[in-house]
Amino acid sequence: MTDSDDDYPYAARTEGFVVRVRPVFLDDQSDEADGKYLWGYEIRVENHGDVTAQLRSRHWIITDGNGMVQEVTGDGVVGEQPTLEPGEAFTYGSGCPLNTPTGFMAGRYQMVAEDGRAFEIDIPAFSLDSPYARRTLN
Incomplete structure (x- = not known):
């Protein structure tokens, strides 16, 4: 596993697997x-356990700045259903559009x-923040 943990600001560990996320706002594709x-994100799924397993499907909960929730489900990720043996990782990139x-x-x-x-x-959970977001302090 070559990428540094510092490259991914968000991480979760479950069942011996670590999922890391690095989001980036795509200003040149936003209006x-x-x-x-539009945001792009890179996800790295790492198998730190002792069981080989296949990623079969995904379930996303996407919430915009107005609190509107969209759920997305589907087979695999980016057209793949990777199998991860202990010590292996799978990295992929995707994107998410919002109206906020x-x-x-x-x-x-x-x-x-x-x-x-x-x-x-x-x-x-990871934050999707653009330079256009209003910042307020309470």
Whole structure:
């Protein structure tokens, strides 16, 4: 596992797996005047346990700056259903559009171990903040 933990500001550990996230606001693909904001994110799934398992599906909960929630489910990630042996990692990138300049995402991956046991691992909640978001102090 070559990437530094410091490269990913968000992390969650479940069932011997660590999911790390690095979001980035894509200013050049966003348009404040049209209320369109886009983020990219890189996710790294690491198997620190002793069981080989396949990532079968995902469940995202995406919340925009107005509190509107969208749930997204689907098979695998970016068209793949990677199998991770102990000590292995899988990294992929994807994106998320919002109609507000801020929001957050969280979710879970559904995994299946070699012995057929199904379990879920957490995707940490991570913030989607653009330079257009209003900052307030209470």
